[in-house]
């Protein structure tokens with residue numbers, strides 16, 4: 392069924408006619424299973440051939456839920472030279488970067504080696520992915536910047552990887568996933584935050600992950616559609632944990648980016664946290680200020696999947712609470728729930744806010760001139 | 761309204777589709793079990809090249825557990841976000857009140873009729889002996 396009937400249409404309009412944008416969630420893929428081998432010690436190549444990986448969670452041969460489309464990707468995104476969607480730089484340039492005038496593209500590789508029980512293997516795979524991101528992507532196209540992928544369940548090796556990459560301009564953030572072995576505020580993850588803060592790098596928390604916990608707080612659901620909405624529930628628990636364990640208090644210069652889990656829920660979560668904090672603050676005396684303050688000061692949000700309420704005023708109300716300076720535009724290319732830059736933001740936004748939404752905020756956060 | 765010759769019928773057998781641009785508009789013409797349908801090849805949601813999606817059927821349910829699958833091969837599923845549209849009418853199945861793809865009538869005409877009059881398509885080599893798929897637009 393995965394047929395591409397013809398070459399996708401190229402942009403009809405010349406580049407200049409489109410405003411420059413940042414795309415803060417692009418998923419590069421490996422063309423082959425062994426594409427990382429050149430970056431892995433022989434010992435780990437051998438290990439992968441003989442044993443494979445042992446994840447915290449089963450069903451690693453595929454995602455925990457079947458996706459709507461092959462590789463959860465746009466059906467027009469198969470590279471002409473073969474390989475899975477997102478595995479070809481030249482096709483990504485032709486289909487995403489050039490026609491949309493993407494000035495900054497942040498790479499967030501998935502299926503990287505995070506969430507693997509063998510922590511040494513996890514660290515080796517993550518380091519390999521980071522080398523591969525430079526070799527295959529960021530060194531070949533200066534618009535692209537990479538996220539440092541770390542063996543998230545072992546805070547110490549993760550911190551070492553961050554320190555090793557710190558100062559390397561190929562990288563603009565540290566990447567975690569939302570579903571881990573424990574909620575993200577727990578102490579095992581603190582070395583990651585410490586190293587990221589020292590390096591001046593934001594920590595992105597992308598939806599998904601293989602921590603072994605069910606996709607929803609009430610267990611494993613029946614349908615993929617429930618996984619899709621489960622991402623925001625998961626991200627809410629992660630964010631509550633970060634606030635309530637005192638991560639933001641302890642690392643006041645830490646910046647977090649919530650990636651691909653929506654943002655419409657942010658105000659209500661913050662209101663609720665503030666309300667219970669007023670009553671229960673003696674339980675968490677290390678949380679010194681109302682939770683909403685930490686959230687508004689230290690959290691950014693990528694837009695895809697863009698909230699799409701019936702009344703655009705509702706969208707603007709939410710964004711006004713979050714702040715027009717906090718949203719980072721993202722397409723999620725090449726995934727099937729991709730957001731088209733020219734179609735996601737309704738009319739009625741000031742020029743300054745539009746610019747911040749599409750480009751300015753991202754350049755500022757990621758330190759791109 | 762002008763008529764546009766799309767292809768000789770034997771170049772568009774059942775189950776196939778043809779993409780083309782007419783007056784700057786991206787169009788796709790389908791042959792579904794011998795019937796011809798033309799659709800604007802742009803998804804009304806976010807603008808994907810809609811007709812590159814797969815043709816599926818329509819899954820409907822009167823009650824949980826009761827599933828009816830009809831219109832096999834008559835529903836086009838957008839290659840991006842999977843919105844479903846009826847090839848026959850352009851009607852959306854997720855928000856039929858607001859969304860519809862522009863549909864263009866397509867039919868077969870004998871070669872002798874398409875070469876007559878002012879509507880001869882210059883870009884198509886017209887062979888008078890065969891029948892042609894024609895779109896009105």
Ligand code: FES
Nearest residue numbers: 803805806838841
């Ligand atoms: S562009 Fe077709 S469903 Fe979104």
